[in-house]
Amino acid sequence: MIGIFDSGYGGLTVFKEIKKLLPDYSYIYLGDNLRTPYGGRSQEAVYEFTKEAASFLFNKGCHLIIIACNTASSEALRKLQQEWLPSEYPDRKILGVIRPLAEVAVLESKYKKIGVVGTKATIESESYNKELKAQDNDLNIYTNACPLLVPLVEEGWLKNVATRMVIKKCLRPLKDRNIDTLILGCTHYPLLMKEFKAIAGKRVKVLDAPLIVAEKLADYLKKHSEIETQLEKNKTIHYYTTDSSDKFNKLGSKFLGEEISSEKVELK
Structure with a gap:
């Protein structure tokens, strides 16, 4: 599966284009709406929040994660790629925007x-x-x-x-x-x-x-068959939020232009 993570709803703009361009894959979208926005947080906080989100998505079966959040990409991505990923999930990948x-x-x-x-x-x-x-x-x-x-x-x-x-x-x-x-x-x-x-x-x-990120992801998967072949292709989509699922369903549906159903989770 491919995991898409954002601190809130913004990542849905990226996910909308990704699933349009790559419809056959299975996806999990996670919005940390309870702690949004990340923009005013310290670098340490953003790193910890992003690491918790990545752990959640990997434990749900994702082999590839797109951090569809510029703040998390700028404050946490490199450290996750260079220090955390090699020791915790050496066969998985995390990409940013x-x-x-x-x-x-x-x-x-x-x-x-x-x-x-x-x-x-x-x-x-x-x-x-x-x-x-x-x-x-x-x-x-x-x-x-x-x-x-x-x-x-x-x-x-x-x-x-x-x-x-x-x-x-x-x-x-x-x-x-x-x-x-x-x-x-x-x-x-x-x-x-x-x-x-x-x-x-x-x-x-x-x-x-969103379109640029989706096209770059498609290009990445073509070049990295070792990752692409591990991705589930059942066309399933699961949405998770750390805040109210009712609110996420309502606003998320507006952003995506289609009805969605999400589940509330707690990140640790």
Whole structure:
């Protein structure tokens, strides 16, 4: 099975594209909604929460996990891959969302001016800066934290005047720098794609993060048969949340565009 993990609902934007592109596999989606958002947490807390989530998914039979959370990808992924995974689950893999987006951004940017918006933790970690610079040191990278957007999305305020005002304020310093490419460095933000595109303007390429991650995953599975052959292909999907399953079912169904049923679990 393939596990998809996020601190809340944002990862559903990624999962929606993954299951559309790769429909034959079996999936488990886990949302740590009880402890969301991760954006204001310490690096130590994010690491522990992400490790607990990964343990849960591996114990449920997943051989591959996608951390569909930029904060967890920036604060916990590398340490999990380098220290925890080799000793605890040496035959399993964990992938994040930052590298796939950085790779595409470098290709898309004509004038080497890339903007990144995300949670406070993701921006302060400079994970995108490091990944982008590793691929092209001549890039000009401009970032801005937008901490208010995750709670607005979690409350379902997708088409709201207040939300548009927050996006405008968030993008203003990046537009002043004449960016030509924008990375939405939080998996919640694609739910506001129309608003981001409208406010960013036609000269700015706003990357479709969920689609990019899904395509990169498909490419990864083609290249790594040792992982792909271990994945269950029964087309089953299980949803788990650490908070109210009723709330998750209601909001999750809106984000996915289909009815879902989840089970509440406790991470340890």
